[in-house]
Amino acid sequence: MKQKKALGRGLGALIPEEIKTALEPEGKIISISIDKIIANKDQPRKQFDIDKIDSLANSIKEHGVLQPIVVREENNKYKIIAGERRWRACKKNEFSSIPCIVKDYDDATVAEIALVENLQREDLNVLEEALAYSMLIKKYKFTQEQISKATSKSRSNIANILRLLKLDEKVRLFVKDGKISGGHARTLLMLDNVDKQIELANKIYTKGLSVRDTEKMVKKLIEANISKKKLDRKIDFELIQITEELESFLGTKVKITNGRSGVGKIEIEFYDDEDLARILEIMN
Structure with a gap:
């Protein structure tokens, strides 16, 4: 059964506090073929810095993937919830597989986690941030108050x-x-x-x-x-x-x-x- 969206409770209600920053939920780590993983079309970040991906790819080539990406099974594929940059870097290195943690989050939770991961890593420009907030409001019926709690930003800032x-x-x-x-x-x-x-x-x-x-x-x-x-x-x-x-x-x-x-x-x-x-x- 899929985990239900706990409206108004914020990200802390969805994943453990001690891993909120890393966004690496507890769970069994499995190796999944790169070809079976797909990007999240609702990923807030629309542009990826090529130089940063290259740098990450070099780091992963030397040290390996230190943090598994988080995915959700969907139509015999695995949609990325958190970790698209690591996935892109692994593809650049022509890796055949990548370590993953499979979660059964619903669409609204996936959207929220993807947004917060990017905000915490400061990966979004302000326009991508605005579009992500708008999507949460229009598509998943979030309120500004719920977004405020999830992102730890004031309602006026939102x-x-x-x-x-x-x-x-x-x-x-x-x-x-x-x-x-x-x-x-x-x-x-x-x-x-x-x-x-x-x-x-x-x-x-x-x-x-x-x-x-x-x-x-x-x-x-x-x-x-x-x-x-x-x-x-x-x-x-x-x-x-x-x-x-x-x-x-x-x-x-x-x-x-x-x-x-x-x-x-x-x-x-x-x-x-x-x-x-x-x-x-x-x-x-």
Whole structure:
């Protein structure tokens, strides 16, 4: 019988605490043919550093596979739960088999373990992380709170990373290729104009701008946009500061519109219903 998903209990409920970091569950180690092992299509990591795989392959050639990979039997094959880099390195060495531990986890558990393994090894770029969170939410009905517990990250951090999926595909490509960081990308989200986002992303890459430099440039662009729309009015720097403070406090994008008569409105962006609940909880 397959182990059932223990929603809300986090990764610690799924595998022993002492092996959480190594992600090497206790079990019988068996040698399985390389050809019978398949990659997990839902693996969060979409790109593998060739140089790192080469380095790992050399290490394995000299010392052997020190940690068995974790797999699940599926249609006479074995799907990788944890250890795809080791599997790729063994294939590169043209090994005929690799030591494995076979587990009977369900799909949701496999997805969670694959995500946490990559996060703990710092193998994911922030966009891959966002896509992995989104998959857990949409495909396996995880809540942000459950992801928070499993990854030991705050709900606001999870929500902020998920917002990166709202970026234009061209900007996402900069993140995917490692040309700009997650911090840069989050700053670009403050701009409503997609063309400006792309233009600034390119400038960040070509000029090597820091996140702090990017924040200053975004602020100038926002102020310039306000000036363009309200040529007859002085920029309300205090309002800009309040907006920035609210965004920092709530962990999301905020827009404040101040009318001529003193009546205005505040718009607070949220990713989904759960993110809205998180924001309301902070406000309360």
